[in-house]
Amino acid sequence: MKIFGIVGWSGSGKTELLVKLLPEFRRRGFKVSTMKHTHHNFDMDKPGKDSYRHREAGAEEVMVASGGRWALVHELRDEPEPDMDFLIGQMTPVDLLLIEGFKRNKHPKMEVSRPATGKSLIAVEDDTIVAVASDEHIDGVTVPLFDLDNVIEVADFIIKFTGARASLRQADVKPQAHAAE
Numbered sequence: 001m002k003i004f005g006i007v008g009w010s011g012s013g014k015t016e017l018l019v020k021l022l023p024e025f026r027r028r029g030f031k032v033s034t035m036k037h038t039h040h041n042f043d044m045d046k047p048g049k050d051s052y053r054h055r056e057a058g059a060e061e062v063m064v065a066s067g068g069r070w071a072l073v074h075e076l077r078d079e080p081e082p083d084m085d086f087l088i089g090q091m092t093p094v095d096l097l098l099i100e101g102f103k104r105n106k107h108p109k110m111e112v113s114r115p116a117t118g119k120s121l122i123a124v125e126d127d128t129i130v131a132v133a134s135d136e137h138i139d140g141v142t143v144p145l146f147d148l149d150n151v152i153e154v155a156d157f158i159i160k161f162t163g164a165r166a167s168l169r170q171a172d173v174k175p176q177a178h179a180a181e
Contacts, residue, residue, distance in 0.1 A: 002162035003088065005099040005109035007129070009119040012112040013148060014100050017133060020151045021098065021158075028155070029166035031094040035087060037101030044073055096164045108161065112148065113138065131157055 008014050018034060025032045045052030054062045055075055063072045084105045091097065099107065103122065110131045111123050115138060123129040123143060131144040133154055138145060146154050158164070
């Protein structure tokens with residue numbers, strides 16, 4: 001399983017880029033999963049729902065399953081936050097795992113940057129950032145710089161950099177829906 005990260009400051013467009021990349025990788029026959037780090041105490045359950053009540057009552061893990069999907073929620077309680085490698089080990093292997101966040105980890109990453117936000121470029125001090133995607137030209141960038149809206153070039157770079165190979169045959173891939181022009 002090849003691993004590649006997407007990092008950047010809050011509001012830079014990391015998620016926006018990821019949700020554009022996913023259908024492009026699928027179109028090319030890749031099995032892709034994602035992992036997202038958040039600094040907030042998040043909840044996948046809705047208060048009052050059975051799974052939420054199970055967890056609140058003390059269950060260490062709660063699995064919710066249906067004919068369309070399943071999800072497993074593990075409650076840490078007083079345990080420390082697990083590291084990225086442990087979390088990767090919990091995932092089903094795929095062709096490519098895209099990781100949003102975890103910017104302090106040592107996996108290869110692309111930084112998403114929007115100079116108009118006024119935030120400094122992380123790549124200047126982080127040698128694990130191997131490329132930058134931006135909505136503007138940025139002087140002094142020493143790694144490949146991509147147009148944030150050019151998803152095909154970004155996907156090409158990630159595939160070439162990681163050496164990822166598609167496991168799905170093209171015939172197994174559903175055609176991408178196009179909006180009426």
